[in-house]
Amino acid sequence: MPNAAAASGKSLTARLGLRARVYLLLGGLLLVNMVGPVIMILYASMARDLYTTTADKDLAALTAAHELENALLNQKGYATYYYLSQDPVWLAKLDESRRAFELWLDRIGEDRINPEAAALVEDIALAYRRYADAKDGVIALYRQDRADDAKKQHWALREDFDGLRERCDRYKAYYRERMRHTSQVYLERTDLVMGVAVMGVVLNASLGFFLAYVLVGQILDPIRRLAWGDAGKDVAAGLSDEVKAIGQKFRDLEKDVDQAHLDLEQSRDHLMQSEKLAMAGKLAAGVAHTIRNPLTSVKMRLFSLERGLKLDASQQEDFEVIAEEIGHIDTIVRNFLEFARPPKLVAQPVSLSAVVDTTLTLLRHRLESYDVTVTVDRARRLPEINADPDQLKEALVNLVLNACEAMVEGGSISIREETGVIEPYGRVVALRVSDDGPGIPPALLDRVFQPFFTTKGEGSGLGLAIVRRIVEEHGGWITVMSPETRGTTFTMVFPYEGERGWHRS
């Protein structure tokens, strides 16, 4: 069950959002800070009332009891002095003392709230009246010169006096006890106020601690992480304020979003272009496929015709041009169908050096007819990669023939074989095919791999596009360089797992 309780507590905390938690803690702090002082003010006010009402009254009553006792003692003394000196002046002082006694008695008699004290006052008043009457009787006997009777009665009055004094003492003791009790109550209330204050301090500290925990852990730290990232401060270096850093970050983000939006639009345009091109390609492939059959029929008929015709020179030239142009159409159609075919590699371990050798053997007669010499720069045979040798051969044939056609009056081609490392692709093998032809103008360099782009009258514009497609199907890439429009170098690069050569990032 404790686990269940903990789980439900946790889910409750999880249910409370950050805003609710902060508000809850702030509300708690406010409540403690409001209620604590209110309780203390209340208790301080009650303590003050205790003193100004109860304690003051008790003190007055105690003083009055003391004064009563004094007046009583004085009355006893004045009566005795009169008996000894027979001087009426003592009787006048006795009257004065009696008035003082009755005055104090009236004053304490006003406090009727406390019944116990009121009964004591009543008792004192009755006893005093009896004592005063008896005292008057003794004085009257003294005045009548009946000294013996007066002495006897005077002596008998001592007991009344003692009784009266004892009542006054009880009254004083009663109020002493009340004052002690008041003092006790005051102390208890002071303790309570101190307890409330301590509790308030503890509650304040706890709520403050949790608020700080929530602010730091769930607001400031996330803001800091948001501002500076997990990696550190490099994102917004120089900005000490997290909020400023976030502002900076958001501005950067806005720029990124704008850039991404721009890129997206460009990609969309590019995609639309690609889709259009793909659609045109499909249509053209269909056309090429349909043309192929009648074209073959024409070629066969020409071949047949050629055997039996007896033509003069100009007719022979016409015939040859027709045959040549039909051959050209045939090349375009074949190239196009090759470009449009779905990729299908028959991969096997093969060294690009073997591909180079086979290709050069295959092209020997063509190269001679173009008056082109080829040199192969090979430190050692390239390691084997997993590739389709026929496809690679076709790519290399296209590159070499492209170079031959670029060099109008013959020239030389250099094929350089290399291995190395390019980050992040790792190890690669590369073939560089360079010619010493007129080169490619910089403005056209980006377009040479586009389908149907050609600078030659007879070209299909698909040779280099096919090369790029073959290279990319093998996971590689092709680049072209034509420095100062003198000579052109095509580089085909293929990744492979093997030994290390040069390193470039």
Added chain:
Amino acid sequence: MEHCVNRPKATLCIAERNANIRELLRREFAREGYGVVTAGSGAEVLMRLASPVGVDLLVLDDEIADPDGGSLVPLLTRLYPELAVVLHVYAGADAAGQGLRQVEKGGDFERLKAVVGEVLGAQAQAK
């Protein structure tokens, strides 16, 4: 073709979709002395092969499909396992007849003639 001199020439079936190519090949092979029947579709090929006139070799246009639209080669090799077949295919085409003799379809039909002669010669020697 000297080894064929003392016996009658073989009968060929020229299967080709394009009528003009088909007619040219019929003419050229007939000129060589072969008996020639022609077919322009998969159904026609099957009809010719099923007819009483025996066919010694089939020159098959790779693009001729069986009546269901698939390649004709698997059906032929199942029905006529002994039949000599020369596939006439375009360069770069993904020909279905693995193991069959293939000749590239182009202007020069002399290569086809040579291959047909070779196959028939090899067949005669095997018999």
